[in-house]
Amino acid sequence: MPINAPKDCPLCFPEQEIVLWHDASCRVIRVSDADYPGYCRLIWKDHVSEMSDLTPAEQRHCFNILMAVEVAVRECFRPDKINLASFGNVVPHLHWHVIPRYLDDLHYPQPIWAQAQRKSRGSPAPEVDDARLALAVRNAIAEQIAG
């Protein structure tokens, strides 16, 4: 059970998630988005709002996991660019977006929250199943934490 969990927080009480990896402090999920099939999200377990609300050790852990997810997403999806973002304006529960981007994806070169730049024709990302992505995340986390 997350600390300080409001009953209506969808990240404290998720319904359907593809969890690729988790530990006692956070989890990594794959976002269901047909335009961005490589889109992953790192969700802190406790209901805290900002990175700087974490302790220094928690911050380091969170960034280590974030970097590992970036490495795994690059390895699996070979994107032209990685986008990282932590907003929390709608759901003020700390989470990070990790999005592989391609020159011909729906919004490029804009962030995916901006207006679409072209018509959706399916994603240019290679197909990668959940099991392979989960393995890449797990391996990258092991390497990041060992380093």
Added chain:
Amino acid sequence: MPINAPKDCPLCFPEQEIVLWHDASCRVIRVSDADYPGYCRLIWKDHVSEMSDLTPAEQRHCFNILMAVEVAVRECFRPDKINLASFGNVVPHLHWHVIPRYLDDLHYPQPIWAQAQRKSRGSPAPEVDDARLALAVRNAIAEQIAG
């Protein structure tokens, strides 16, 4: 001189910048944006594209500075939320956006790259001059690096 600097990179060869702090590896600037006067940017010195292109020590340093900027921006601007993002789709030179957000700012609760949600009536952020912001950044960096 940044490593691997393309002649046309505006972050390798900046024109006008309000530099709040810098060291040998990166700088923190204040972005000139009337709607977001507390908007700061952390720019890595060398022309690298992704966080995971940095060495582990460089990653830690970059995240330490990012966290310190977040702390300084929270202290100076008392926002409702902090937004952090690293895209680089337009300029593939590693940089982080640190944006203090308010419930009644131009785009809330959307990211600032999305469609405006209301008419611009000036920012709800308190007025903070460059010198005070620079001091807050410097102090927060000293504390972050000591911790």
